[in-house]
């Protein structure tokens with residue numbers, strides 16, 4: 153059995169570490185040959201509950217790995233990088249592909265792929281990449297799997313006491329719920345520059361969080377509003393030390409996944425004719441930060457804010 157993982161970032165390395173716990177061969181397909189070499193030489197390090205664990209893994213650049221057979225392929229690049237690896241995915245020699253991206257904009261693309269089993273994995277864990285070979289598991293949550301085509305239910309086997317994996321029948325429901333989590337936590341933590349837990353500790357931020365949640369629920373919510381709200385607060389608590397992926401993107405002067413997350417909500421609200429002023433404000437605030445960073449080419453958050461205060 154061999155598992156392939158495209159993208160050795162925070163989530164790719166975290167999944168790789170827990171697959172290795174099952175003593176299964178893991179190959180990373182990286183964008184940079186330099187990272188592949190480091191992983192081959194040093195192995196993968198995962199920090200869990202302050203303890204350091206090492207795993208030996210294989211790694212090659214994606215270009216070099218094109219054509220290798222793997223049983224299961226996890227795709228752990230950002231949502232907006234999927235288009236760059238489209239050609240590879242169309243040719244990937246594997247039976248099963250699982251996509252781990254936040255947001256919902258990519259579903260129509262993945263539905264069109266030729267492999268037999270295609271699914272999504274919704275990651276509610278916190279993960280922090282320290283360097284090209286090291287990841288820290290910063291928040292224990294759950295990985296929920298759902299099938300889009302074929303059947304990926306057997307992957308629930310990868311469950312671990314510190315990395316619970318569950319299979320659920322409706323991919324739409326789990327993706328919708330995760331979208332709601334990311335739509336509320338990610339933009340607010342990115343704008344306020346706080347860890348996820350900060351949204352529970354600061355009463356004023358908590359008020360805005362509830363307003364944003366109510367609008368997002370009006371647009372894509374199903375089930376009980378209060379239950380959904382409690383679920384999002386619980387994720388904040390479980391990942392309280394985590395800097396959300398959007399906050400880290402802003403910190404590092406990178407593009408965020410705002411279009412896949414709030415962009416999707418904005419489109420849906422337009423289709424349903426629902427007014428969402430708080431959501432629009434958050435969407436444009438993140439887009440504005442991205443724009444400012446592009447203008448200043450690869451500047452870090454501190455410089456952006458210094459500049460904005462002039």
Ligand SMILES: NC(=O)C1=CN([C@@H]2O[C@H](COP(=O)(O)OP(=O)(O)OC[C@H]3O[C@@H](n4cnc5c(N)ncnc54)[C@H](OP(=O)(O)O)[C@@H]3O)[C@@H](O)[C@H]2O)C=CC1
Nearest residue numbers: 159160161162163182183229230231233253254275278279
């Ligand atoms: N981090 C977290 O706590 C969570 C993240 N997620 C979601 O998981 C997904 C991945 O996020 P995350 O791991 O944080 O992101 P990272 O930026 O840490 O990792 C993305 C990885 O993809 C690699 N990559 C980009 N393009 C290619 C390519 N063409 N070929 C091979 N590799 C490529 C990047 O390589 P390079 O370094 O060379 O650019 C990078 O290593 C996102 O959709 C995110 O929203 C979900 C839940 C929690």
Ligand SMILES: CC(C)(CO)C(=O)C(=O)O
Nearest residue numbers: 276278337391394396397
């Ligand atoms: C669950 C959460 C909010 C963890 O930080 C996440 O998915 C992210 O950061 O993108």
